[in-house]
Amino acid sequence: MNTTKSENEAREQRILDAAAELIIHYGYDKTTVSDIAAAAGVSKGTIYLHFESKDELFEALLFREMWRYGEAWLAAVEVDPQGGALGGVYKNVLYGLNNSRFMAAIFKQDPRILGNYLHKPDNIFRSMEAYAMRAEFIQAMQEVGAVRQDVDPAVIAHIMEMLGFGLVSIADFKDPAQMPPFEAVFETIALMMDRAFTPEGGGDSEAGKAVIRRITQAARERFDPKWEPQQEAAR
Numbered sequence: 001m002n003t004t005k006s007e008n009e010a011r012e013q014r015i016l017d018a019a020a021e022l023i024i025h026y027g028y029d030k031t032t033v034s035d036i037a038a039a040a041g042v043s044k045g046t047i048y049l050h051f052e053s054k055d056e057l058f059e060a061l062l063f064r065e066m067w068r069y070g071e072a073w074l075a076a077v078e079v080d081p082q083g084g085a086l087g088g089v090y091k092n093v094l095y096g097l098n099n100s101r102f103m104a105a106i107f108k109q110d111p112r113i114l115g116n117y118l119h120k121p122d123n124i125f126r127s128m129e130a131y132a133m134r135a136e137f138i139q140a141m142q143e144v145g146a147v148r149q150d151v152d153p154a155v156i157a158h159i160m161e162m163l164g165f166g167l168v169s170i171a172d173f174k175d176p177a178q179m180p181p182f183e184a185v186f187e188t189i190a191l192m193m194d195r196a197f198t199p200e201g202g203g204d205s206e207a208g209k210a211v212i213r214r215i216t217q218a219a220r221e222r223f224d225p226k227w228e229p230q231q232e233a234a235r
Helices: 003-026 033-040 044-050 054-079 086-098 101-107 111-119 124-131 135-143 153-172 182-197 205-223 229-233
Strands: none
Touching: 003 033, 003 044, 003 054, 003 101, 033 044, 033 054, 054 086, 054 101, 054 124, 054 205, 086 101, 086 153, 086 182, 086 205, 101 111, 101 153, 135 153, 135 205, 153 182
16 A cells, blocks of 8 residues: 555545534635644645645535435445335435535535535536436336336426425524424435335335436446446445
8 A cells, every 4th residue: 555645645534524624614715725724733735735726625525525425325225125216215315414514505505605616607516417316317217117107207306306405494494493303204205205106016126226326326437536347346
């Protein structure tokens, strides 16, 4: 192993960890590179050994958080017997959003946390929009028998987005003490979606998982230059 490379990677992750803490607390606009360097215990110059700019650092952080979320979601889907049914898919999406403040901020494009970065014409969200699991994902699930054929994929995708946005935004409007436990909400949403959108007989969860694996693999190949097919085969 290249010790220097390993040490640099560990330092880079420490920088990103410090950036995550500060940006969640203060927001992107108010967090400076000097702040991040101090929190990470490195010099400002060291930051620029890893990232050319604050924007590049932030994009590395966003990508890391989205990637971790995606991997955790896929693992949860795989171990869930109904993970390939629409209710199981979305239940695990909601658990993931609830467990990550950064992913919640990304999902609802929170201007307090993401700040002026959202106004960049080439921001990371624009480049990933085409790869989001939306109506095309629902249609693929219909084709393998995991979702009913007689419902509009675009409508289902829109409903899923509304529910997700409501989850990450409701605390802005309602006292959390007055809300039921999130786990009960997630399980009930999954039950509702399965009853509304699963074909008679329960649908084909394993076929749905195969669709998810295929889409996940395509995203890995598109966005992670370090990913190699044999890594997937070894899992």
